Structure formats: structure tokens, C-alpha cells
Amino acid sequence: MNDILNLTGVTKGYNHGKPNEVQVLRGIDLTIGAGEVVALVAPSGAGKSTLLHIAGLLDTPDNGTVSIAGEDVTGLPDRRRTAIRRADVGFVYQFHHLLPEFTALENIVLPQLANGVPQREAETRAKDLLARVGVADRASHRPSALSGGQQQRVAFCRALANGPRLLLADEPTGNLDTVTSDQVFDALMELVRATGMSALIATHNLELAARMDRTVRLDAGLVTPAVPA
Template identity: 70%
Template sequence: MNELDLRGIVKRYNPGKPSQITVLDGLDLAVARGEVVALVAPSGAGKSTLLHIAGLLDSPDAGEVWVGGQAMAGQGDRVRTAVRRREIGFVYQFHHLLPEFTAAENIILPQLADGVARSVADARAADLLARVGLSARARHRPAELSGGEQQRVAFCRALANGPKLLLADEPTGNLDPATSDQVFDVLMDIVRSTGLSALIATHNPELAARMDRILHLQAGRISG
């Protein structure tokens, strides 16, 4: 079974107007359980739009989205929010950590929002930080961390609620090449060890080559 299925996805901006732009044009994409897929696309091709639709942050104008075998068409905001919170983890190019909270607290807060007991959330945060080699930085705020450390904390936050699908939009694009390689190694170690499915957008062909499969987004459609 696939963890993510996008079928016939269409997304237009300014529909019905002379300025209409078709970003996604009947796009099909699938990510199998435990599979790590690279999404390669030039700037402006619509990869962020695709990831937003896959992550239930946006809705297509046509087509179907399935997450974990569950159809999202016709589901209300409550169901979509629950699936997004529990089934999907997000990582962006910039870490988007909450500056007033520590590294550990940034990982604890999403769990508390999902009703997890504080003691369990604390233990989960400690375990994740240990996995990425940041136990000693747990009480540091984002401004006290390096760029690579901040992004590793962002990975931990994305995994805080135990998702089955990870969506990442240029997760190392804001880092220098050496740090990018180190951080990507950490990300791949976590993904492989937990059996996560992942769709990772990247411009870096070397990083893309380390994934299970490479998909190219061009002219609103996917080619393998």
C-alpha cells in the first residue's frame, strides 16, 4: 500500500481569468510505505504547491489525495487537521522554530497540542534529540544554535508525533555544502531507522541520487 497517492491533481491560480496559471496539470504521484522519493524541479515549477496539497495544507481544484490509504476528498477540516497532525511531518528550508522556546520545548509543544502527556512528550523530545546528537543542546534556544543544529531540531519537531509520511521542501537548501551533507545524513538515518515514507524536494542531484527514486516535476506533471 502507498503512504501517499496523488491522482489527477490539478491546481490553478486565478481560474477562469485571463491571468489563469495552471501549476499542476493532471499530476499523478505515489510514495510507497518505507520509500524515500526525491522530487526535483526548477524554481517556479510548483513543487511547493505540490507539497502543500500532499500535506493537506491546500486543496486541489481537481483530483484525489490519499494519505495512508484514506481518501481526503470530501473530508472536513477536522478530519484533515487530525490526519495532518498525526500522519504527516513537515520540514522546510528554513527551520521555523519558535525563538522563545528551547530546542526541547519546540519538540514538546506539538505533542502537547495533540493531547500527549507532558512526561511522555519530554521523553520523546529527549530521545529524538539524542538521535540527532543534540542532547547537550536541549535547553538552548534557536538563536544559540548553529544553522545545522537548528535544522536538526526542526527534523525532530517534524517527527514529534510519530508521523508515517515526511514531506520536506529543500530541507538543506539554507545550509553551506558541508553542513548540508551532514544534516542530510542525519535526516536519512532517522528516516531509514524509523521506516518513514518521505517525499523530499531538492535541487541537489547528489542528495537526490541517495534516495530510492527520483521524480521530476515539469509542466505540471511528474516524470520518473
């Protein structure tokens, strides 16, 4: 199994040299294989968002290396990192962050246009993604006219619009009630499995974590395999 994400010896701290210096990540080693879906479980404030941002090239580590699909991306110029992030990484957050002035369809089309995809091709892919998560009939609606679950489904589609190899999700169902959370998570997993991408999904929900391929725990700045209850 080829590795899609590999973090080796990754450290990250803030306020270096100051009395309130904080070391968030203390030497992260984490590998995710092709097509593997990994749950990241962490207590509040453990640094999971920092870890996801480094994995997704939104931040840089103080030490260590980050590789995506076998390429060491740690020290690449910003322009190259941006190109890799745009093509190979999809992000989903706890809040949908959809652009309010655009329709559901347009929110999925826009990142494709930014990546050089022709308009008609981008619209076709957006419609297909919306159909896969069961909200094709909401394509012309703006986010304010969608329910919370529908908004998050559209956010999933936007994250997958450019066909990334790696999906990074930070509490993607954290704002939803239990029933809606289960339904939306099912939709996300169906998308991920259908495309064969890899995913690192941070969640507090141990039942959702158990439905992924494996679970790792982030605590005290280190990642360790989760111990079954």
C-alpha cells in the same frame, strides 16, 4: 508494499477565469510506498511547494484525489483533515521556523502536547530524537543560540515528534553550506530509516537526490520519473 501517499489526477491553478490565470499542476499522478524515500526535483517556479502542500493537506486540489495510508482525504471536513495532518504528516522547510521564545526541547514537546501526549512522555521522546541527531547537549538552548545545522536538526525532530507516516520536506538543506548540508541530510535519513516512515523530499541537489530510493521530476505541471544523467 502498501501505499502511504497516492495522488491521482491532481490539478491546481490560481486566478481562475482571469487574464493572469496560471495552471500550476496539470494532472499529477504520484505514489509513495511504505518506507520509501522519494526525491522530488523541480526547477524554480515549477510548483513543488504547491504539490507538497496538497500532499500534506495544507491545500486542496481543483481536481483529482489525495489518499494517505489508503484513505481518500480529498473531500474530508477541515477538522478531520487537520487531525490526519497532525497525526500522520510531518513537515520540514528550507528555513527551520522554530519558535524563538522556546528551547529546542520545548519546540519538540509542543506539537506532542497539542496531540494529547502527556508532558513527561513528550519530553522523553523529544530528548531521544535530539540524541539521535546529535544535539542532545543543545536541548535547553533557544534557536538563536544554535547554528544553522543545529536549528535544522531540531526542526527534523519537531517534524517527527508525533510519529508521522509521511514526511514532506521542501529543500530541507537549501540554506546550509555543502559540508553542513551533507551532515544534516545524513541525520535526516537516519531518522527516516530508523522510524520506517515514507518521505517526499524536494531538492535541487542531485547528489542528495541520488541517495534516496528514487527520483521524480516535476516540470510543466506533471510528475515524471527522472532520467539518469
